[in-house]
Amino acid sequence: MSRRRSRGMSACHTEAVQQRRNTMKWIASMALALCAGGAFAADYPTRPITLIVPYGPGGTNDILARAIANKISPTLGQTVVVNNRPGAGGNIGAQQVATAEPDGYTLLLASSGVFAVNKWLYRSLRYDPAQAFAPVILAGSVPNVLIVDTGVPAKTLPELVKYAKSAQPSLNYASMGTGTSGHLCAELFKAQAGIKAEHIAYPGSAAALTALLGHQVQLMCDNLPTALPQIKAGRARALAVSSAERAPLLPDTPTVAESGFPGFDATAWFGIAAPAGTPAPIVERLNKEINAALQAPDVARILGEQGVSFRPNTPAQFSQFISAESAKWRDVIERTGSRAD
Structure with a gap:
């Protein structure tokens, strides 16, 4: 009995030691990855960045993207190139970003449809926005x-x-x-x-x-x-x-909420995201630069002319916003039975 107990204790000890070794290996590998990611982010960017707009040129998305690209290119030290990839309600361009390398060199500027609506409208959608993208910033909204x-x-x-x-x-x-x-x-x-x-x-x-x-x-x-x-x-x-507050371009027109429907808020909004898995330091750097760009007087003027309002926000806040919007529009789409394919 004593010998069996000794063998059992020895086996348990060996297993515990192995678990500790595995844990230490995992911690070491994660630390190495974080260090590598941090070093990579510290050098970022080292080449031009592509900002994909999944709609044609000339619309609010495109105007906003070009204003941001022109403003952050000097501060990042690399050119940000806007690439229009329209089609399928924004899904074609979004799919390109969803499958791109998560290195911060391919970004997406899209509207609420891509981030919160198309998942419920298109049966054939080949990506899940909640899993495919790393939210960077809510870049503005238009009532x-x-x-x-x-x-x-x-x-x-x-x-x-x-x-x-x-x-x-x-x-x-x-x-x-x-x-x-x-x-x-x-x-x-x-x-x-x-x-x-x-x-x-x-x-x-x-x-x-x-x-x-x-x-x-x-x-x-x-x-x-x-x-x-x-x-x-x-x-x-x-x-x-339809916004929660009156629009500066139409100050005498009440909101839907003011007109007897409390809580009503249904704006068109625009956000920037990177492929899922993009290192957090890169996402944070982009968020910082774009927040600053959108508050610059010349960019704010362009946004104002388009009726776009902006409030500074973090990647986490944008992620929470997407989740809330997705749930809201899922309910509307399911109730109406709307489909796009």
Whole structure:
């Protein structure tokens, strides 16, 4: 018995020693990796950086990307090149970043669709945004504005709700495409207001606005910068903005929340991310540089002209924001049964 006990204790001791050795090896390897990552980050960047915009040139995403790239290139000591890769609601460009080396040399600037919506809209999506990207920064947001055809008698949001509930046949609303911020904003409003309105998707904001101005549809939620010229010209009537606060470009127009729907917030937003696995020191460096760039007077002026608002934030805060937005829009998409493929 004594000999057996001795053998058992010896085996336990050997196993414990081996576990300690394995643990020490793991700690040593992690320390080495962290040191290597820190050294790599200290030298970063040593070559040009590509900032992929998964949409065509000329839009708010593109304007924002180029303003940031021009501002951070001198401070990083390397050129940041903007590369437009449009297609499939942003999925083509996003997929390229998702599969890129996690070394900080391929970045993504995309809208809420890529980060929080497309996962629920596309059955064929080949990546999970929550797993594929390392969030860097929430680069800004733009409110949508709920506008109506001037033939609609409503002058306020409560009046529109009353009118919509009695309209026969039910109203039609336009969007710039299924799953866009304007489409989801309208669906969220419909659900909270308890009204019916038929969705008609158009290939872009210009076509949707043309339908509204041509009296083919009665209302739509559109990005404020796009709709503003028509509002100022009196060809469309703004009833409310979708952001939590009033928009500086339209200060006399109330928010949806102020108009009787507390907590309503449905903005179009833009964020920058790196491939998952990018060393934390690189992500932090990029966050620091972009935060500074977005607060520079010349960049702030460009953003203001586009109706973009920005508040400094961290990678962790952006990650939490993405999670909350993804959950919100998942519920809307599941309720409406919307699909893009």
